[in-house]
Amino acid sequence: MISLRNTATAYGLVSRCLHWSVALLFIGQIALGWLTQVFSDQPVLQFDLYQLHKSVGFLILALALIRLAWSLFGRSPHAGAVASAVERLLARFAHRVLLLLTVAVPLAGWAIASASPLGVPSYVFDLVVVPNLPLPVSDAAEAFWSHIHAWLAYGAAGLVSIHAAAALFHAFRRGRTSLHGMLPQRR
Amino acid sequence: MKTVAWTSAIALTIAMATPVIPAQPAFAAQAIAHYRIDPASHIGFHVEQVSGGAINGSIPVASGHFEINAQDLAHSSVTIELSPGGVATGQPRIDAFLRSNAVFDTQTYPAITFTSTNVVPTGPKSATITGALTARGKSRPETFQAAFSKENGNRMSFHVTGDIPRLPYGMGVGVPIYSNVVSFDMQLEGVRE
Ligand code: HEM
Numbered sequence: 247m248i249s250l251r252n253t254a255t256a257y258g259l260v261s262r263c264l265h266w267s268v269a270l271l272f273i274g275q276i277a278l279g280w281l282t283q284v285f286s287d288q289p290v291l292q293f294d295l296y297q298l299h300k301s302v303g304f305l306i307l308a309l310a311l312i313r314l315a316w317s318l319f320g321r322s323p324h325a326g327a328v329a330s331a332v333e334r335l336l337a338r339f340a341h342r343v344l345l346l347l348t349v350a351v352p353l354a355g356w357a358i359a360s361a362s363p364l365g366v367p368s369y370v371f372d373l374v375v376v377p378n379l380p381l382p383v384s385d386a387a388e389a390f391w392s393h394i395h396a397w398l399a400y401g402a403a404g405l406v407s408i409h410a411a412a413a414l415f416h417a418f419r420r421g422r423t424s425l426h427g428m429l430p431q432r433r
Numbered sequence: 434m435k436t437v438a439w440t441s442a443i444a445l446t447i448a449m450a451t452p453v454i455p456a457q458p459a460f461a462a463q464a465i466a467h468y469r470i471d472p473a474s475h476i477g478f479h480v481e482q483v484s485g486g487a488i489n490g491s492i493p494v495a496s497g498h499f500e501i502n503a504q505d506l507a508h509s510s511v512t513i514e515l516s517p518g519g520v521a522t523g524q525p526r527i528d529a530f531l532r533s534n535a536v537f538d539t540q541t542y543p544a545i546t547f548t549s550t551n552v553v554p555t556g557p558k559s560a561t562i563t564g565a566l567t568a569r570g571k572s573r574p575e576t577f578q579a580a581f582s583k584e585n586g587n588r589m590s591f592h593v594t595g596d597i598p599r600l601p602y603g604m605g606v607g608v609p610i611y612s613n614v615v616s617f618d619m620q621l622e623g624v625r626e
Pocket residue numbers: 272275276277278279280282283296299300301302303304306307348351352353354355356357358359368392393395396399400
């Protein structure tokens with residue numbers, strides 16, 4: 247039985263569900279964000295991709311905030327003796343940065359939508375209107391947040407690759423349990 | 434000799450006094466007045482957005498005419514052509530989007546036209562006008578409400594309103610963030626011809 251909360255040696259069910267839902271959405275969202283730029287010559291498709299990207303982004307933001315709160319108020323399991331001290335330190339640091347990026351990237355996206363003179367409302371999945379952040383509105387401000395958002399998103403993509411590679415390396419090369427510690431069934 | 438001279442003089446006088454009169458139509462056409470629609474007319478529109486507020490803009494008139502039958506308003510008519518290429522919302526990036534193939538596709542369809550087919554008076558100075566609206570290559574019957582505003586010398590103006598759905602014209606991008614309904618509010622200025 248997996249407990250809901252994290253224990254000293256294992257991630258609980260809540261952490262696992264949040265990790266994988268955010269992880270899948272986040273990776274898909276990077277691809278979706280990239281696609282919005284690829285189809286700039288097809289304005290209808292681009293418009294729809296933007297709105298979908300914004301909707302998924304707000305969903306990620308909500309999940310990421312819950313996850314951040316969960317990890318702040320819970321404990322994190324320690325990797326045990328199998329990982330070296332340096333590895334543990336790096337992993338811990340990378341996890342904190344990833345956790346922050348899952349909040350910061352959608353916040354920067356929200357800032358683009360808020361600073362844009364186009365003022366396209368954020369109608370999340372055609373269900374709820376999310377108001378704009380109180381930010382200055384201009385073409386320049388929109389471009390500024392676009393840059394921040396793109397850098398954070400692609401930076402996150404790089405870190406995610408390293409993080410996933412490290413997890414897989416531990417799982418397959420060392421036969422370690424860290425990946426198993428995130429998967430549904432734990433022995 | 435004298436008689437001949439007199440007859441000739443009389444004949445000449447009659448010939449000169451009778452100008453060549455063009456054939457007048459037997460019926461009176463006076464009740465119908467023709468007007469050319471002045472490009473200074475204002476074609477305003479707005480599309481509401483889900484969070485409140487709206488996109489407001491205008492589309493310039495390319496040309497148009499109306500005929501007012503004062504005796505029988507129902508036999509009046511109007512035809513108008515708009516140039517969506519000149520659409521103006523006050524936001525150049527929105528204008529470019531509206532001109533693109535997402536909405537008007539002005540490169541392929543440079544004109545929006547309306548030709549009335551049926552005018553039903555709703556009062557002494559107002560009428561419901563139904564006609565064929567053609568936009569982005571699609572024609573559909575649409576209805577507008579027209580009310581006489583003022584007559585000033587050879588000019589006559591009307592206030593015309595109407596709600597047009599954009600989905601049937603293949604211009605549904607952004608529904609439901611932006612309403613399917615485009616509300617027109619126009620001031621048509623006619624110059625008598
Ligand atoms: C975790 C969530 C998100 C991720 C991973 C993400 C990722 C991306 C990526 C990779 C791009 C392409 C950048 C480029 O190539 O220029 C992009 C663009 C964009 N994103 Fe996001 N995004 C997220 C959330 C959001 C949210 C919540 C919004 C708005 C409410 C948003 C609005 C935008 C906009 C407007 C663009 C286009 C910016 C431009 O013109 O360069 N994003 N996003």
